[in-house]
Amino acid sequence: xxxxxxxxxxxxxxxxxxxxxxxxxxxxxxxxxxxxxxxxxxxxxxxxxxxxxxxxxxxxxxxxxxxxxxxxxxxxxxxxxxxxxxxxxxxxxxxxxxxxxxxxxxxxxxxxxxxxxxxxxxxxxxxxxxxxxxxxxxxxxxxxxxxxxxxxxxxxxxxxxxxxxxxxxxxxxxxxxxxxxxxxxxxxxxxxxxxxxxxxxxxxxxxxxxxxxxxxxxxxxxxxxxxxxxxxxxxxxxxxxxxxxxxxxxxxxxxxxxx
Numbered sequence: 001x002x003x004x005x006x007x008x009x010x011x012x013x014x015x016x017x018x019x020x021x022x023x024x025x026x027x028x029x030x031x032x033x034x035x036x037x038x039x040x041x042x043x044x045x046x047x048x049x050x051x052x053x054x055x056x057x058x059x060x061x062x063x064x065x066x067x068x069x070x071x072x073x074x075x076x077x078x079x080x081x082x083x084x085x086x087x088x089x090x091x092x093x094x095x096x097x098x099x100x101x102x103x104x105x106x107x108x109x110x111x112x113x114x115x116x117x118x119x120x121x122x123x124x125x126x127x128x129x130x131x132x133x134x135x136x137x138x139x140x141x142x143x144x145x146x147x148x149x150x151x152x153x154x155x156x157x158x159x160x161x162x163x164x165x166x167x168x169x170x171x172x173x174x175x176x177x178x179x180x181x182x183x184x185x186x187x188x189x190x191x192x193x194x195x196x197x198x199x200x201x202x203x204x205x206x207x208x209x210x211x212x213x214x215x216x217x218x219x220x221x222x223x224x225x226x227x228x229x230x231x232x233x234x235x236x237x238x239x240x241x242x243x244x245x246x247x248x249x250x251x252x253x254x255x256x257x258x259x
Contacts, residue, residue, distance in 0.1 A: 172236065
């Protein structure tokens with residue numbers, strides 16, 4: 001896996017990546033993950049920038065789901081809207097249509113084919129889950145628009161387990177909890193969709209991913225992230241941050257004193 005689900009750098013700016021990128025040579029077969037019905041298929045268009053296939057499936061836990069396959073080189077002739085497909089059936093092949101290198105971009109959209117309903121693919125795909133993320137540590141405090149802000153950093157040693165799902169930051173005054181600010185990648189009420197630094201913050205918190213798409217070419221093996229929290233309450237004197245992955249593992253910072 002190259003770029004995982006979540007924040008990344010795209011066009012030198014903040015971006016939320018709604019799927020996972022699986023590198024493979026052009027022409028590698030792409031299979032249907034589950035029985036379903038073709039929702040859309042074809043070249044760029046219909047709201048998609050590349051050759052694509054979207055399958056509507058029924059998940060035993062979450063119900064209606066849409067599996068999105070992008071950057072395809074080819075689509076098999078039997079793949080047409082409203083036609084059924086079986087699990088394991090070859091849909092087409094990996095390509096680099098509207099991409100800088102050959103890979104499959106794979107998304108899971110829960111309850112609707114719209115992008116804002118994307119959820120973490122590793123909630124549905126088998127993978128080895130470990131407590132891989134380091135606890136957040138303080139990078140710096142700084143002034144932003146006359147108010148205090150903070151940058152925390154954390155990461156993981158391998159891009160192959162990109163299962164970051166949720167960030168929580170408790171803002172405290174002495175022993176009193178003032179508020180908890182949250183970024184949940186599966187809840188787009190806490191995330192701005194889009195490519196641009198102006199989209200980073202929502203509810204005065206944002207998560208930065210310091211990786212871009214083709215990590216193999218860049219010889220990047222690690223994942224690095226930042227947590228930015230702005231407009232800290234004037235009576236906030238300490239904070240604690242938690243990093244939570246798809247498997248439920250939690251890494252918690254030490255108590256951080258606000259200057």
